[in-house]
Amino acid sequence: MKQAPLQDATLEALAAHVFAEIRALSPDSAGVSRPAFSGIETKVLDWLAEFARAEGLCVEEDAGRNLLFCLPEHAEAPRWVLIGSHVDSVPMGGNYDGLAGVVAGLMVLIRAARGGRGLARPVKCLAMRGEESAWFGACYLGSKMLTGQLPAEELAASHRGDGRSLAAHLEDLGIDTAPLAARQPICDLDRIEEYLELHIEQGPLLVERGLPAAVVSGIRGNFRHRLIRCIGQAGHSGAVPRAYRHDPVLAFAELMHRLDDTWDHLLRTGRDLVLTSGIVGTDAQSHAIARIPDMLGFSLDIRSQETAVLAQMRDYLRDQMDDIARSRGVRFETGPEVAVAPALMDPDVIARLEAAMARSTGAAFTMASGGGHDAAVFAQAGIPSGMVFVRNRNGSHNPEEAMDLADFMVGTSILSAYLGGEE
Template sequence: MATNLRPDIALAQRLFDALRETTFDGVGVTREAYGRGEEIAHALVRAEAERLGLEISVDFAGNMYMTLPGTDRSLPRIILGSHLDSVPQGGNYDGAAGVLCGMAVVAGMRQAGFTPTRDVTVMAIRAEEGGAWFNGFPGSRGALGSFPPENLSILRPDTGLSLEHHMRELGFDPDALRQGRKHLLPEAVAAYVELHIEQGPVLDAEEIPMGLVTALPGNRRIRRGIVRGEWNHSGATPRAYRHDAALALAEFAHRLDQFWGALEAEGVPLVITFCTITTTDQAGFGKVPGEITFSLDVRAPELATLDRAYAEIERLIAEISAARGVSFALEGRQASVPTPMDAKLREALRQSAEAMGIAHKIMPSGGGHDAAAFAQAGIPAAMVFVRNQNGSHTPLEDMRMEDFAAATAAITHWCAKAAAA
């Protein structure tokens, strides 16, 4: 490894500034998947890659690959990347940090005159945040041939047009996704490493700049749960005659929270969130609620934990329904499996962090990321978290450049070794 090999953090800083300036929406940044903001971001990064003289290509899903060629191009390559889209009125770092980390690493290699043995590719992935409506990561899963074809017809709520329409509009090829064509062959990728802000408060609270992720969580979701009881007069209906949907849901939520507390005490990682709870339009002052809706998000890095949680959910629902004379309907169920990150790759990155004297924490991820698609395709995948401030998916989202620089330095250290091997 060249001793003068350092990531070009100034380049990353320049790109962060340009991204914020060009995609600021008055409140936060908006880089909508397969939309204007994402296009701006891709153009900005592409111009920088051209200046660096990287090889540039775009696949049928619109992902961009910016490659520093290795001396032996037949060797499986290293991919450093993340997504360039954002949620509406989001922060500047969620996604972009991972792409600009890759740019800083290869720019540093170029400047140090370092030529890797194998290709090092920076990948700017499409539509990770689109996942909220474009279910299933059309960017990363599209490249890997694992995108569920039925999701191509999901409509984007703000435009009322399908994912397929939006992809085609920009000149990409949704038919390739439908056919499950693979732009990336797993055997041709030695490692996928994604730097990302943590999104949660753990690293910031514990004053650790960098995290190394053990696993991405699986989830089980109920997008639309409905508790049905009986509408009654709130004064004239004694307790014994009630079938109060709201109190049934309160009991369910509180007892599930107590179950979670017990698992937490055992040290089992899990999060449970009733994201929305709403009595229906029929509700009003003076009425016992006959109906209430909710949505429930359960995530854990272990499949067994999700199974335990859902066994408890079913037990509670059966017990509460019988005791209170109400019924629960669970609609819009979704599930994904937890995905462990590659242990060897994590250990190699940990050694690099240690060699550079960078404090780090081994931790599970709370959110889902493109890295899951790579790991599920059999590619060794790793995620490096950077501590962030004020949460994510909010204009208040923040990240210190010195923390980004530290994590990027560790990745550069690892990459120089791995790309030379």
């Protein structure tokens, strides 16, 4: 017997149930922690698989041990639209970053299965592992694995906790690392017509504008150094005059001051840039209040939508480190760089998402993404890609993420309208 169409209120309650259950599977002392390629991440995927099967969806696992969900009639489709995002989180993060995109895809499928908005084309929802850089120092690992874009140094990257390589963690999960080492895609990219991703906004624009959702035009690229070491010379804090000091703390401070001045100049001239040093510290085993430290370590994350700005900043960073090293008698060891190119969303996908948003909300709104997302990796693999942002207060990567379910439902309605037209 055919089920009655699922009402929005029922669908919203179902989404709330999924978010609550997964929050309960991954609690931390604050927020949630779902480490990439971990047992907790696997437990979350197992729960999603059981939930999807109970809703009458087909579930399959791919070569990266990600999950794909679809309507039974689309299980053998030769090509499909992929809606996806990631299920891992940063340590003590929020519950919606990544997960909202997976739940949105599931709600689109469940709405179609229950006789709501139908799907004009086959659709599969992807619940992906390993997007956050917090665990191995590199981002988008899962989507890079899928698309054959995982660099060798990232496959060898060490885990922040146990120090073991990403390859070792993948092998623990039974994932064949040979194609990854050869940079071969582990899925058939020709079968993916488009990639769509819903994500919470990680900044304040939608909150400030009073809008529930937006279409995304493009995603900032970045280059990152997980650990830059500024190496100087230890000494007594009271006995070494300034002229004879090789102080890595002051060298770091001068470098950040110069970078900040350049950031300000670029913004004033209409260019796009953000930069962050989120990890800074001297050696806890040897630092002391009366000791000039011999080393300071710090991370650096530089982002822009403009390839030329990223190249300019890469050269500027090296020039400034060289200059400060000479003047202060220190040296900088940057370690490996992790880089992702900026990605523009597909113009045709953007236009159709804007039309779907206008049908769903009465007006379209389009904005750029400051944060990086898996959609950038799919776009760089040649797959037409698009994104929808959902309003979220208090930023992301913290326990205070505050996405209203009503806004989330607006985002899923945009996707449903895009994929199947109006009911």
